[in-house]
Amino acid sequence: MPWTSTNRIYAKPSSTSANETPSPSLASPRVALTAAEDSGGRFELCDHGYGKSSVKLLHVHRDEGHHVIREFEVFTELKLASETAYILGDNKEVVATDSQKNTVYLLAKKYGVKTPEEFGAVVVNHFLYMYKQVLEAKCRVIEYPWERLQAGTPHSHAFVFSPIATRWSEVSQTRHEAVVVKSGLSGLRVLKTTQSAFVDFVQDEYTTLTDAVERIFSTIVEAEWIYDNMRTADFDNAWLTVKDAILDKFAGPPDTGVYSPSVQHTLYQAEKTVLEKVSEITWIKMTMPNKHYLNIDMSKFPVNVTKGDPRHFIYHPIDQPAGLIYAQLRRRPKSKL
Numbered sequence: 402m403p404w405t406s407t408n409r410i411y412a413k414p415s416s417t418s419a420n421e422t423p424s425p426s427l428a429s430p431r432v433a434l435t436a437a438e439d440s441g442g443r444f445e446l447c448d449h450g451y452g453k454s455s456v457k458l459l460h461v462h463r464d465e466g467h468h469v470i471r472e473f474e475v476f477t478e479l480k481l482a483s484e485t486a487y488i489l490g491d492n493k494e495v496v497a498t499d500s501q502k503n504t505v506y507l508l509a510k511k512y513g514v515k516t517p518e519e520f521g522a523v524v525v526n527h528f529l530y531m532y533k534q535v536l537e538a539k540c541r542v543i544e545y546p547w548e549r550l551q552a553g554t555p556h557s558h559a560f561v562f563s564p565i566a567t568r569w570s571e572v573s574q575t576r577h578e579a580v581v582v583k584s585g586l587s588g589l590r591v592l593k594t595t596q597s598a599f600v601d602f603v604q605d606e607y608t609t610l611t612d613a614v615e616r617i618f619s620t621i622v623e624a625e626w627i628y629d630n631m632r633t634a635d636f637d638n639a640w641l642t643v644k645d646a647i648l649d650k651f652a653g654p655p656d657t658g659v660y661s662p663s664v665q666h667t668l669y670q671a672e673k674t675v676l677e678k679v680s681e682i683t684w685i686k687m688t689m690p691n692k693h694y695l696n697i698d699m700s701k702f703p704v705n706v707t708k709g710d711p712r713h714f715i716y717h718p719i720d721q722p723a724g725l726i727y728a729q730l731r732r733r734p735k736s737k738l
């Protein structure tokens with residue numbers, strides 16, 4: 402839509418001095434620079450950004466007969482220093498989202514693809530270096546969970562999709578500030594059939610839940626964490642350490658398991674293990690929805706229809722509502738004592 406409004410507040414064009422009053426017909430248009438100026442101080446653009454979503458790429462590293470793959474879904478986002486694209490429809494500083502998509506492919510070709518975090522840093526660095534009008538660049542990468550096929554021995558070029566959990570990372574950098582690397586794991590669904598209880602909670606007139614000394618524990622873990630030092634971090638190893646810490650604190654040893662008095666406690670145990678094991682992680686936040694599997698009350702049925710193999714137990718999986726339990730654990734500054 403052409404820009405024709407006349408009752409806006411306009412910044413002075415640089416060619417017009419303050420005491421000049423050019424005739425309206427000859428004046429160069431005065432330019433609205435910000436939403437605040439455009440709206441006469443009534444509004445301000447408190448956030449903006451634009452980019453390309455779901456740029457999908459498969460990187461194959463062919464080293465003689467041994468092939469390594471990584472499949473990424475990449476999201477780019479740029480925040481320009483000026484608001485003129487939004488306020489005036491002036492695209493002179495706009496790096497098209499189509500060019501952002503091309504950039505992802507070209508950088509992958511030029512530098513290769515290691516971890517989602519390192520590739521994200523390459524993309525962000527490129528946009529800040531190439532375009533001075535970019536104030537902030539972000540790159541989110543979702544990695545597809547390909548694993549090398551194990552046919553007795555690791556296969557040289559065949560892979561199997563193994564979606565135990567999704568790995569993602571989000572790298573962002575504001576000009577003149579340090580790069581921020583956030584990584585995450587999502588969709589890690591687990592269930593155990595014993596060694597879980599929930600007792601001794603508040604009992605009052607709102608309570609119908611009774612103590613459960615034995616219950617099913619199932620959750621879909623989401624975790625995200627921040628690195629304090631991108632240079633020394635081993636991102637692949639950190640991700641595996643987080644996944645293993647969650648599985649270990651949830652399940653325990655294969656023969657005995659580990660007792661969970663609540664989702665809260667199991668979640669905290671996993672977070673503590675991560676901070677103990679990966680020194681580059683500053684903080685970690687986990688979310689564990691409690692996916693309920695309810696006992697089915699069969700006491701109302703006649704014994705002859707409920708009697709069966711005493712080793713059979715039937716539960717009712719309840720998708721919603723689910724308990725929603727989260728915590729964020731961070732390192733405290735070292736004491737100066």
Ligand SMILES: O=c1[nH]c(=O)c2[nH]c(=O)[nH]c2[nH]1
Pocket residue numbers: 599610662663664665691724
């Ligand atoms: O581990 C649990 N924590 C809770 O806070 C809670 N609340 C609830 O109803 N069941 C559970 N289980």
